[in-house]
Amino acid sequence: MGFSEERSADVVAASFAGAADPRLRQVLSSLVRHLHDFVKEVDLTDEEWAAGIGFLTRTGQTCTDVRQEFILLSDVLGVSMLVETVNHRTGGVATESTVLGPFHQVRSPDRRLGDDINLDGKGVPCLVSGRVTGPDGTALPGARVDVWQTNEDGFYDVQQPGVQPAGNLRGLFTTDEQGRYWFRSAVPRYYPIPADGPVGELLTATGRHPYRPAHLHFIVSAPGHRPVTTHVFVADSPYLDSDAVFGVKESLIRDVPEVDDPARAAATGMANPFRALTFDITLLRGDAHEGPA
Template structure:
């Protein structure tokens, strides 16, 4: 055992871990220390830059609340969330691709009757969302629960505007029958910026990046015996598809929103979800 120097820093820090440290924690922390120290040496980080980094992380934590998670935004905007998602959701060809969960999901969204309208504030252009939940062989899946949520016409989720939007506005859950079909009415989503009044927004501005996300509807699909799918469908033609601030877009998730008859809805979006069997 030696004292820390510029040359020995990784070995010295990792050498302080106790013998009873779990193997997985040892693997993760050893790699983190190694990469972090290599990064500092590579850029020759100055003390002033180190202080900026500490201040940035401090302010990121301070702005977090029950309705806002700035660290998730940081992870999202650095592409970390999508990389973790990709590693943890490898699936066979044909299965629905996943994307970021995002910070605005709310547990306990009410289960509604098939075809119900989840837009409670009366804003926005009504869209009929419909399709099927299938297995890899194309068979319908019964009792799949489809949890959905989106922003409103103004680009805000209900949790961002408590007292302005009704609770569970543009949220709901729907359960498939034997035919695997789902249908509900919401609004045609709109593009919106992620919250950019905090440290992450300042980081994006400094990097010459915008904070906008392309229009999308969130879906979380679960069914007994199948792997959960967390994903979005994105509106084709949106100007931010190729520059999504959180890197969440995948080609297979881009959907055409087609004009409808205008009586019950102005648009319709059709999409089938294909689930993989749960791993034993």
């Protein structure tokens, strides 16, 4: 069967017939069909295709050990959120997932419950706490709670080596016998995603801003349960309705009120009054390799 505009996708898809992995054959065949339909739908020109290849080439060249521009591209196109949503359907009984983001590039330092992850003391002090449970409300002792966030200037530690202490505003905690976790940090604030590369050019060309609302990242896991990658968003933050990476879900928004409680402040090592963010997390039963529920 010869190649033609009408038969192009069929011809290329047929070339995958010998693939030993049926899933690989399915994914590549579908990708080719959608890609060829796109080219035909917009009557893509030679110059536009070359520009697209150039853009993707520069995207790859921008990647480093601490910056993943392709993840950023996936984020701003909404693909990261779609993949997360498809693969982590909760049925309304577990904490919803959201994007990993491009800056979970290092292992978070092990911390003890109550530790202060705000190593340079900048920003508004905040007590972060919550409980990890299964879908029936059963506490999950020994759950791992991995957290990370930007500093008050909107940068992760890996973006500012020599400026921020290594491991600043990151921590890996283990819940107690009641499934509880707590630590000291700073109130998250909104910030722009890196806009000095190809993804920034795309946002500028399409009239979009680069900002994310204030949030704290979480990856939570426990034996016998499916892990969740998620955020908690600050309720009064700008950009909740226009997150550059489409990561906001209503169920993940929390107030961060001021607390005037000298006894609690003393017990947790906070100055009184202080801000507090409470985020309880519910995990589905299963394991990391299970598909959508």
